[in-house]
Amino acid sequence: MTIDEWYAWAVANAERRGLPSLKPLLDGLRNATRELREADWNPDAARDDDRESH
């Protein structure tokens, strides 16, 4: 799920649950999540050097 897809779902869900005031907080969480997903520590399954041995 992309950040934008997640955000749209979360806002719609919050409104359906009667919590429209969650929207500005979801804005902040979206920004944090975007930064988190772009961080350089995240694994990339297509790259050999991210594979862990099992």
Next chain:
Amino acid sequence: MSRIDPGSLTIVAAARRLRSGDFTARELTEACLDRIDRDNPRLNAFITITAELARAQADKADRELKTGHDRGPLHGIPISIKDIIDIADFPTTAASRVRDGHVAMEDARLVLNLRHAGAVFVGKTNLHEFAMGTTNEDSAYGPARNPLDETRSPGGSSGGSAASVVAGMCLATVGTDTGGSIRIPSAACGLVGLKPAFGDLSVDGVVPLGTSLDCVGPLAKTVEDALLMYDAMAGRGQIARGDRVETPVAPRLAALRGYFVESLQQEVRAAFEAAIARLTPHASDGAIAPVEIAHARLSPSIYLPTVLAEGAEYHARTLEQMPDAYVTAVRLRFELGRYVLAEDYLRAHRGRATLRAEINAALTTHDALLLPTMPLVAPPLGATTVPMDNGREEPVRAAMLRLTQPFNLTGHPAITIPLPTAGLPVGLQIVARDTKTAAAIAGWCESHCR
């Protein structure tokens, strides 16, 4: 009016005077209870006052001292306990109506240890509801006020705890720290606050906020007092000399730069740089090295999904059953946690490992890292943003957490000591590999910054 001024007494001084017969534990306790009677209606530091328990404990302490039974440095010392920690037979409200009707069946482990050390419990202190905030404003029992300026927050979430010590209602207190909740109110109120290394002290009997972040620790007037509290909380009432970490004569110190000092209030920057200048000649090689932590600026983005998801997990059932029992702002934060995806929580987990490795690397060549505790002084009650010296307005909550939360993420011990200022208090934060080293170097800084 009592002849004893608990506001000016350290634990060490009080312990000496108790043993010299200058006053009794009962007299000291009554002096604290008088302060509570006089000032708590204004400061709102306490949710529950345990006066009868305190009197019984103080009388017992006096009887024991008379017969030569000395439990150690906390024997007969009045302290307060944050009302998120269980004291048997009293409610643990967590400053929330969600907890109405609760009565603790037994002491939290740390409370039991303090009881065995002879401490006297004068009451349970106010906090930000369920410790989910930094100002103490969102409490079902109303905001606590900063005794140094009652128009300002005492910080939080352990705001009532800090206020109770500064106002002389007790000599020390116990707080909890998930993102800074011991260090923030300590810095805002001019106290020493110790967040031990994660896992050092038992959180058994403490209402959780973020189970991978939560720590308990003391707030006190001096590093020595904080260390006495820490040892007693751990069940080490009488410390063998060998347990103490010797302070290096000239410790190897680093000042954290970059992210950690980019945006401060002017008085915080001035006090911090003055402290670095004062400490530098005494440090190893007469230098304090500037150090940057590569991923530090991602700390808020790592912290947010971590604390939100962990908080939501604990509160999910009551959010469904009694949503209106929460203070609205706190309820919304816990609800927000229900939208954190598992994959993002795990990304944050990886980020914590990255940060931890970077702090550990900095601590291989330095005994301790120094930085401001908060970028701002105690904010006015009701403020939503605060001005910083780079001309920007920052949200209060984000600013208050910015410099403390990295060390909850990494688990490192961190201690704040008050710096000399002409106005509101400013804290210096000291981070080390282990709790005793952090405290020992904090004591060294305290002695050189006076």
